Amino acid sequence: MPLRVFNTLSGRKEAFVPVTPGKVKMYVCGVTVYDHTHIGHARANVVFDIIFRYLQWIGYEVTYVRNYTDIDDKIINRANKEGVPFREISERFIREFDLDMKALGLELPTCQPRATEHIADIIRLVDTLVEKGMAYQAGGDVYYCVEKFDSYLKLSRRTLEDMQAGARIEVDERKRHPMDFALWKEAKPGEPFWESPWGKGRPGWHIECSAMSMKFLGETFDIHGGGKDLVFPHHENEIAQAEAATGRQFVKYWLHNGFVNINSEKMSKSLGNFFTIKEVLSRYDCEVLRLFLLSAHYRSPLDFSDQNMAEAASGMERIYGTLARIDEALAGKQAETSSLSDGNPLNESESELLEKTESLLDRFKEAMDDDFNTALALGNVFDILRCINKVLGESSVPSEKTVSILAHFRSDIREIGKIIGIGISVPSAYLEKIRGDRLNRLEITEEEIIKLIEERASARKTRDFRRSDEIRDLLIAKNIILLDSAQGTSWKVK
């Protein structure tokens, strides 16, 4: 089945056919660098990172451009507040953004242009629009004339009348139409500026993305992404600018990710309910956050809450718990993955496992081909983990056949991990880390635990179960759970 994507422009899923066969050109709106990135940025960037990786995995040569908006009113405001040059603010938060994206495990886009590095391209584009009569100068500002662009608002499928019906009336004498937006803004005294045909000023918010995306990807390219909130006005205005300038279709497929809510409320600075990526990653492992973000479809709203994150953490432990068992079973064995179905007949659960293992990548592809359905893809993975646990639980020593199947699975799950960034750690190390993190929050040291376990072991040897249970209860009271097995007693933190 070919890839299908939900295109905001048409409001439906469409077969994905790139402009140039075999190649995908993709642009995603990055951040305005004036503050720390939050969980909403995490979602948008994780989603498009996975789309980027998936497109490459299915064989496309992908050019992925993600910009930094490094000149903007909000940056200037913050700079004024701190009494520093605007570049100090933008540089600082570009660094922070890069660190956060790295911490989330994202790949670098093909290029990450900055608005201030493309002022000449921006001026050229504004100039073209003025020449074509699509924009007009008003003082030192230049505005885009929305009424002259026939298909304005086609992305949100609204009309200028619709928009104004509920809009606040904000009269700006210099605008010919209230919906006209700034392409170029005159610099007020003390503000950063660049020389232009209209005097000293800076670009408006939307023009940089039209200019930079076309510069790197051409006048018509395949995918343009961003959060749902960018549909209007940002993307609508990008279309207006680009298509009026070139007379061609700007973007073929518009992809928009849903919002992250906090306890069912919209995240916003005024409500004070937003979480930065740094805060979240200090409390949860990066893969836990990714599992949470990918557990719902990228277009759905997603509710960030302690309970939902705790569920993701449990899910992650389940994944690594099983992967660790697999690695144990495979340790020191040379599995012949090429000969899965000859030799002794498989029992029922082994057959089921074989079938699910052999179809795993196909089912992964099928899920991802359906508008990047990561939730379904993850469901398939959990399903097969259950099968594996079942097979491993049936005998203490897995058969050679089972080992082969597991080796096959292990290799495929690594392949999937390369795209979704989940299950890519060394399982024993992950579990160890989780245990360590939790242990740090308890009032008991590892040495004390091990000592108590040893004492319990000797008590059990002499069948002194009273003392043995006493020790176990003591540890349970401290959130330490003991796991007895043939190999001895291990422990984990609740």
Added chain:
RNA sequence: GGCGGCGUAGCCAAGUGGUAAGGCAGAGGUCUGCAAAACCUCUAUUCAGCGGUUCAAAUCCGCUCGCCGCCUCCA
């Protein structure tokens, strides 16, 4: 007011015409000295409600109710 989306088990969630994936939580069982882990079984005759189309609907259409987003900076 206009435009758009959503409503699937206690919670999260997939499923857009063929008879309800998966996760978390819970109950019973196997195992265990007892537990835990793991496994097995169970937990939605039903998809907000009502009506319609169809051999067949959670899926399509209409209406009602409820929630949310956008229309202003925002991932």
